[in-house]
Each structure stands twice: as structure tokens, then as C-alpha cells.
Amino acid sequence: MPDRTFHPDDRRTAVVKIFVHKPLEIDEPDWCAGHHGERAEYKVDISHDGPQHVISPGGRELFRAFFTQAPFSTHDRSIGLYVEVADLTGTRTPQEVEQLANDLESAAVRLRELGHELAAILAGSGR
Incomplete structure (x- = not known):
């Protein structure tokens, strides 16, 4: 390997990833009830979330569900029903x-009803 002599005026550069802090305007679907927090470190962290449905027949909470979409996801960008048991x-x-x-x-x-609502949203939006 050849010797390299560095001179004071030699410059080296490097690429460093940084967070860019600026507002990002995004389209919001009609069903979206807001966003968790006002900051997302990465675009892929952004999600549209619909109102939460607590499914509690007879007063017993069994499920929570809401429509959700991550428009900048690297995987699936379609709208889905998040269900928590x-x-x-x-x-x-x-x-x-x-x-x-x-x-x-x-x-x-109730879950089937939400599934039908989701199908209608998907049929109407094409997303």
C-alpha cells in the first residue's frame, strides 16, 4: 500500500444521515381521526388512524379496533383494521x-361490520 502524505489543505468528506426538522404536508383520508403525536422521526412512522371502537358486549371489553394506514410504509400501504384483543x-x-x-x-x-366498512372504504378510495 503506498504511503500517503496529508497536506493541511487536503479535505475529506463524509455523508452523515441527519433528521430534517420541517413540516411535511400529507393528504388525510376522510376516515382519519388524527395522528398520535405531532412528530414522526421518519416518514415511515406516520400513520392515519380512525376512531377507536371499543367492542364490549355485556359491558365486558373484548376488543379495540380502528382503521389504520401507514402511507409511507415500505411494506403494505393499504388501509387495514387494527384489532387488539x-x-x-x-x-x-x-x-x-x-x-x-x-x-x-x-x-x-361488530368486527364483521367494521370489516364491511373497511371494504367500502377500500372500494371507494382505491388505496
């Missing part, structure tokens, strides 16, 4: 098992 773990009596099964049936009806 409550903790259903526990020992139950026969009557409690029957009630839980009834509540799950009721919750399934």
Missing part, C-alpha cells in the same frame, strides 16, 4: 363460559 385469560364457571361465548358471538358481529 383484551386479556380473556381466566378460569370460569359453566355459566361464565356460556356468557363469554355469547359475548364473543356479539363481538364477532
